[in-house]
Amino acid sequence: MKSYYDIVGDGGSRVLEQVAEQRSRITDGLAEVRHLVAIGSGKGGVGKSTLTLHLAEALRARGLRIGILDADFNGPSQAHMAGVEGALFVPGSRKVALPRTRTGIGVFSMGTMIPELEALEFESVAHGESHTWRATREFALLGEILGAFEWGALDLLMIDLPPGAERTVQFADFLGPRTSFVLVTIPSEVARGVVARSVAALSKGPNRLLGYVENMSGYYCRDCNAVKPLFVSTEQSGLEIPCLGTVPFDPELARHCDRGIPLEELPDTPVGRALEHVAQHLLDSLESTPESPR
Ligand SMILES: Nc1ncnc2c1ncn2[C@@H]1O[C@H](COP(=O)(O)OP(=O)(O)OP(=O)(O)O)[C@@H](O)[C@H]1O
Numbered sequence: 281m282k283s284y285y286d287i288v289g290d291g292g293s294r295v296l297e298q299v300a301e302q303r304s305r306i307t308d309g310l311a312e313v314r315h316l317v318a319i320g321s322g323k324g325g326v327g328k329s330t331l332t333l334h335l336a337e338a339l340r341a342r343g344l345r346i347g348i349l350d351a352d353f354n355g356p357s358q359a360h361m362a363g364v365e366g367a368l369f370v371p372g373s374r375k376v377a378l379p380r381t382r383t384g385i386g387v388f389s390m391g392t393m394i395p396e397l398e399a400l401e402f403e404s405v406a407h408g409e410s411h412t413w414r415a416t417r418e419f420a421l422l423g424e425i426l427g428a429f430e431w432g433a434l435d436l437l438m439i440d441l442p443p444g445a446e447r448t449v450q451f452a453d454f455l456g457p458r459t460s461f462v463l464v465t466i467p468s469e470v471a472r473g474v475v476a477r478s479v480a481a482l483s484k485g486p487n488r489l490l491g492y493v494e495n496m497s498g499y500y501c502r503d504c505n506a507v508k509p510l511f512v513s514t515e516q517s518g519l520e521i522p523c524l525g526t527v528p529f530d531p532e533l534a535r536h537c538d539r540g541i542p543l544e545e546l547p548d549t550p551v552g553r554a555l556e557h558v559a560q561h562l563l564d565s566l567e568s569t570p571e572s573p574r
């Protein structure tokens with residue numbers, strides 16, 4: 281029986297040409313995007329998607345041109361949170377136009393195409409090998425999406441990643457060195473430990489690690505208008521990258537995320553002010569740290 285190692289060249293599949301073709305479509309599609317910023321974390325449920333959307337809104341309010349790519353194909357949240365569930369994909373001038381939030385941010389999310397009661401399935405031809413198939417198909421699909429949609433001229437494309445330290449590195453590999461990373465943690469020792477592994481894993485590669493955001497850092501009590509402790513943990517995170525800011529938990533924000541509508545009064549709340557602070561630090565960091573080569 282022939283093994284993988286017996287295949288000479290591309291085995292006649294033209295796979296190398298196809299990959300090169302896809303790469304050039306992606307490069308062309310993202311040519312007018314100034315910064316690619318991926319929001320990741322080894323840990324799940326820490327607020328990556330929430331921060332992606334609300335940082336995008338904070339940056340848009342400053343007049344920047346922002347897009348969102350929800351790269352979590354199996355647990356897409358952006359369609360629901362940003363209110364673009366069930367939006368129609370329509371042809372743009374050259375490629376497919378992105379659905380837009382009420383505030384005009386273009387969002388790609390698998391949740392726009394697939395209703396929440398259905399799962400995204402990658403059918404496997406090889407029984408028992410579906411894990412191998414899945415990763416390959418998932419990244420091939422990501423490439424198709426990057427190449428097929430009209431991202432346009434953007435200051436920042438924010439990429440909402442799925443959880444997992446190893447997954448984060450796979451995205452770094454796929455998206456290439458021009459993608460910068462922001463990691464999200466919460467002030468629990470367990471979460472910080474998992475995020476420390478993501479820092480270690482990403483530090484081996486060429487991607488810029490801009491810093492981390494500590495989310496759910498206290499709880500905003502609307503009755504007493506004060507931020508109260510939520511986790512009992514040390515103030516120092518121990519993470520060896522810059523802290524871009526801390527964001528408290530606000531139940532009203534969670535409610536609005538669930539309803540897919542923006543929280544109007546957000547800029548005047550502790551969470552809104554915290555997001556402003558993070559947005560400023562993120563921009564400063566993008567401008568002040570040297571860019572990795574494209
Ligand atoms: N600062 C916050 N204030 C209020 N609610 C928040 C805050 N951060 C996150 N949430 C809520 O917590 C839940 C989990 O957040 P989110 O989905 O953003 O996490 P995630 O890290 O993207 O999860 P996953 O790993 O599954 O992708 C959501 O219901 C969200 O609305």
Ligand SMILES: [Mg+2]
Nearest residue numbers: 328329352357
């Ligand atoms: Mg998420």
